[in-house]
Amino acid sequence: MDSAGAPVLPVRWSDNQVSLWPGESATLTAAFRTSDLHGSVPRLRISGWNTPTTTVGAH
Numbered sequence: 001m002d003s004a005g006a007p008v009l010p011v012r013w014s015d016n017q018v019s020l021w022p023g024e025s026a027t028l029t030a031a032f033r034t035s036d037l038h039g040s041v042p043r044l045r046i047s048g049w050n051t052p053t054t055t056v057g058a059h
Contacts, residue, residue, distance in 0.1 A: 001055075003040035008032050030058070 001007055014029040032042075042058040 001043050001045060002037050003043070008036045008042065 010032070012031040015026075018026045018028065020026060030044075043055055044058045045053060045055045047053040
């Protein structure tokens with residue numbers, strides 16, 4: 001998403017569904033055109049079935 005919260009589309013992910021057990025982690029890669037950000041810093045909204053939605057700066 002861009003700094004205004006608008007989605008940046010299209011985005012290609014290295015995986016589209018991840019299930020993790022407590023203590024596990026996963027690294028995903030996203031590919032998108034930086035021109036679609038219109039100069040904003042990319043952000044990532046993360047949500048899950050049993051976890052609150054979180055927004056973080058992407059790097």
